[in-house]
Amino acid sequence: MSKRKTPSSENNTNYDFCEFLIELANYERNVNRNIYKYNAYRNAANTLAAYPTRIKSGEEAQKLKGIGAKIAKKIDEFLQTGKLQKLEKIREDDDSTAINLLTRVSGIGPAKAKELVDANIKSIEDLKKNKGKLNHHQLIGLKYFEDFEKKIPREEIKRIEDFIKTEIDELDSEYKITVCGSYRRGKAESGDIDVLITHPSYNSKDGSKKKSHLLKNVVEVLKSKKLITETISLGDVKFMKTCKNHSEGCVARRLDIRLIPQDQYYLGILYFTGSDLFNKNMRAHALEHGFTLNEYTLRVAGEPVKITSEEDIFDYIGYPYKQPSERN
DNA sequence: ATGTGAG
């Protein structure tokens, strides 16, 4: 999974326009720190992505909501020349490419990247010479810069899954463990490993009770067994770190472990299995039928519905059940 | 309390 989101893609006759608009949007956000222009370009891209027919001129596009004279002009230029002067310049610009590079380091976002570039730190090499400017998370991102961009083969995740299940079962057999994300959707490779755990003693209703030890204990075991080698962050419910798999030539991986209250487990699994687009569509369907669906609860008229399986959620909102592999 | 970053 990459850090940047690329939304509008398939069966979109205006895909090429959307592409350059999104590139411009990212430039405005990451380099100029102008969130308004960013939103304007994103809006325009979404409008064009939803438009059923091929746009033939800027004039035609300008009739659409969110597209004004400036974007219309760019569409004309793109139609006539196949490219944009402005984008060509941006792609050549030193600071702009440096910011795009630095932003690929986990923990470095647009703000930090800009700060670094302003201090004339523009490459991974420069970063290594200026570790003092980085926080804990960013240091790990730098250390494993290459590793974290490598995809994780399905078989490796499977081995890690089995390992975690075995070790945790030994710790406390009442834990339930599910590996979600694209792995659960059956993909041959994934960007990271997303593990959801729950325990019968942890319920969203017993509120104030601190249950963080349930997550910490798991992390401790996996640390002692050398699966977890570094911790990026460790909160009460969410935990991210890197793990090394000895048999895989020591590539560091991102492992994300979340503790979910038992009564919200299936909603969590649904949410973290994705895909993003699938979730979006399913939530939209829920809304149309008077439900609200999020990561934690399914509600009818504000009242939470009791869920005891993933199928339950589909049943309640009248959405045809889809196997994880059909949610791509 | 606020900004940042991740997912």
Add this chain to the structure above:
DNA sequence: ACTCACATA
């Protein structure tokens, strides 16, 4: 879209 963790002030 929304929430969480962390680092500052």
